[in-house]
Amino acid sequence: MAxxxxxxxxxxxxxxERYLRDSYNFNERRERIAGGTYSDPRQWQAFSDMGWLAxxxxxxxxxxxxxxxxxxxxAELCGQFLVTEPLIEAMAVSHAILGNSAQKELLxxxxxxxxxxxxxxIDEAGGAARLSPTTQLxxxxxxxxxxxxxxxxxxxxxATHLAVLANSETGLAWVLVPVDANGVTRNIYPTHDxxxxxxxxxxxxxxxxxxxxxxxxxxxxxxxxxxxxxxLSSAETLGATQAALDTTVDYTKQRIxxxxxxxxxxxxxxxMSDMLIQTELTRSLVYAACDAAxxxxxxxxxxxxxxxxxxxxxxxxxSQEAIQLHGGIATTDEYIVGHFFKRxxxxxxxxxxxxxxxxxxxxxxxxxH
Numbered sequence: 001m002a003x004x005x006x007x008x009x010x011x012x013x014x015x016x017e018r019y020l021r022d023s024y025n026f027n028e029r030r031e032r033i034a035g036g037t038y039s040d041p042r043q044w045q046a047f048s049d050m051g052w053l054a055x056x057x058x059x060x061x062x063x064x065x066x067x068x069x070x071x072x073x074x075a076e077l078c079g080q081f082l083v084t085e086p087l088i089e090a091m092a093v094s095h096a097i098l099g100n101s102a103q104k105e106l107l108x109x110x111x112x113x114x115x116x117x118x119x120x121x122i123d124e125a126g127g128a129a130r131l132s133p134t135t136q137l138x139x140x141x142x143x144x145x146x147x148x149x150x151x152x153x154x155x156x157x158x159a160t161h162l163a164v165l166a167n168s169e170t171g172l173a174w175v176l177v178p179v180d181a182n183g184v185t186r187n188i189y190p191t192h193d194x195x196x197x198x199x200x201x202x203x204x205x206x207x208x209x210x211x212x213x214x215x216x217x218x219x220x221x222x223x224x225x226x227x228x229x230x231x232l233s234s235a236e237t238l239g240a241t242q243a244a245l246d247t248t249v250d251y252t253k254q255r256i257x258x259x260x261x262x263x264x265x266x267x268x269x270x271x272m273s274d275m276l277i278q279t280e281l282t283r284s285l286v287y288a289a290c291d292a293a294x295x296x297x298x299x300x301x302x303x304x305x306x307x308x309x310x311x312x313x314x315x316x317x318x319s320q321e322a323i324q325l326h327g328g329i330a331t332t333d334e335y336i337v338g339h340f341f342k343r344x345x346x347x348x349x350x351x352x353x354x355x356x357x358x359x360x361x362x363x364x365x366x367x368x369h
Contacts, residue, residue, distance in 0.1 A: 008066075013073045019050065020081040026336050029082065029194070038196030039085045039117075039158035047087060048114030056095035061108045067294040068228060071095070072235035072286065079239025079347075082339055084195050086119055086155035088232040093118040096225035097163045097174055100213040107176070118176070119159035120225060121150040121200060122351075130352070131222070135202065137166040137173045137211070144206040146175050149199065154350050156198025157188040163212065164202070165222065172219050174212040177204065193346035194339070227304040229351040231293060234286045234304075234311035237347045241282065241315045244322040244340040245275050251326055251337075268325065275321055278314045285310050299367035301360075308357040315344040 005013070023046070032040060047053055055070055057063020064070075075088045090111060098107045098118065110116035122130055135148025146166060153162070164175045179186050183204030191197045213221050249272060252262035262268055289303035297303070319341035323330040330337045348354055 009070060009073060012070060013077070015050070016052070016074055016077050017080075019046070020077055020083070024081045024083065026082065026339075029084065030333065030339075033084065033190075033194040033196075036190075038155070038194065043083075044085050044117065045114050047085065048112065052087065053090065053094075053114055054112035056091045057108045057112055058099070061105050062112055063108065067290070068231055069287065069290040069294055071228075071232055072290045075232040075235035076239035076242075076286075079236035079241070079340075079343065080243045082194075082240070082336070082343060084155075084158075086117060086158050086195070088229070088236055089119045089155050089159075090117055092225055092229045092232055093120050093163050096228050097212060097221050098176070100174070100217050100221050101176070115160075117158060117160045118163055119153060119155050119161075120229075121153050121156070121162040121164045123150060123152045125149065125151045125199075133165050133167050133172075135164060135166040137168040137175055137214075139169070144175075144211055146177065146202045146204050146206055149201045151199045153198045153200065154346075155195045156186070156200065157196025159198070162200065165218075168214050170215040172222060173214040174218050174221055175206060176210045176212050177202065177206070191346060193343045195346070223301075226351055227301050228293065230304040230308040230357065231286070231289050233347045233350050234282075234289065234307040237311040237315040237344050238279070238282055238286050240340045240343050240347075241279050241311070241318045244319045244337055244344075245272070245279055247337050247340070248272065248275070248322040248325050262325070271321060271325070275318045279318060282307075282310050282314045297367065299364075302364050302366070305357040305361035305364070308352070309354050309361065312344075312348045312354040312357075316341075316348065319344050 051064055052074055054063040055066045055074065057065070059065040071091050078087055094108060094111050097120065098104055098111065101107055107116065111118060124134055135146065135150065138145050146164065148166065150164065159179055162177050162179060164177055166173045166175055177184060181204055183202065185201045187199045189197055249263070252268060255262045286307045289307040292300040292303040322337050323341060326337055329335050332338070
């Protein structure tokens with residue numbers, strides 16, 4: 001990693017890895033997804049019991065008060081074990097959006113207890129800009145109303161609540177909407193990474209308690225959410241990339257061709273060495289982005305976008321190489337390595353694409369230290 005882990009971080013990583021290795025079975029996951037169940041309520045409750053959902057919540061509100069590095073440790077393990085429950089989505093919403101609500105004590109308690117699963121709803125159809133929503137929040141005689149639609153909601157099939165980005169008279173607004181509220185129509189669809197997405201239409205009346213933030217506060221929350229989500233998606237991509245590499249190394253040690261293991265051929269050793277080098281370079285940048293965020297550095301936004309670009313580029317390259325080195329078996333649904341590729345490609349476009357992240361990186365000023 002980019003820096004030495006603290007004792008708390010090491011304990012978190014070791015305990016989480018031990019739990020997922022013992023309790024998160026790939027074949028059970030695959031059968032569950034095939035049956036249309038994208039998130040296991042028992043796993044979500046276990047995440048709550050172990051304190052993972054309270055990780056980003058301030059201690060004053062019953063959480064653990066940890067930062068981006070600790071969240072990234074869990075995100076990396078999510079990639080390694082192909083977790084389909086929306087842990088990174090919920091952590092990003094809790095930390096960056098719900099913390100701005102006047103009712104944050106109540107809302108964050110529900111997240112930490114596992115009774116609320118919040119996912120952000122930002123994207124819209126028809127080529128609408130992600131940061132300029134057409135979904136409208138209006139007020140009439142003290143009554144709020146939300147109208148519009150959202151598309152391509154990552155893990156939207158598993159959410160109990162949506163943090164909806166909308167436009168209002170005072171600028172941007174964040175609105176928390178239960179998925180089962182009157183006037184909410186959710187269409188769930190399968191995704192190639194097995195998490196289950198959703199598109200949602202809104203024509204719903206709201207009380208003040210569900211309007212999280214408006215104006216400058218909402219804009220700041222959007223910036224914080226996007227940058228944290230970039231870091232967490234990069235960390236999860238890193239975990240899946242490392243797992244794809246490890247699976248490939250193990251396979252080439254066992255697969256015999258021409259009377260000897262594939263791993264004994266120098267040309268393949270060179271390819272896997274390149275895969276390892278790029279994965280470790282990605283690890284350094286991802287955790288540098290975490291440290292920049294936790295330290296509140298002025299250039300933390302550039303670090304987040306750089307990590308997004310690097311992780312997406314390397315993740316796709318390494319997972320494609322993993323499939324090539326496995327041969328035909330890698331394309332079967334029963335074998336795990338192809339699933340790493342699917343998750344990595346899905347993460348490429350979460351929050352923003354690699355191309356968008358690169359453009360934003362180039363547009364941001366370089367901080368003076």
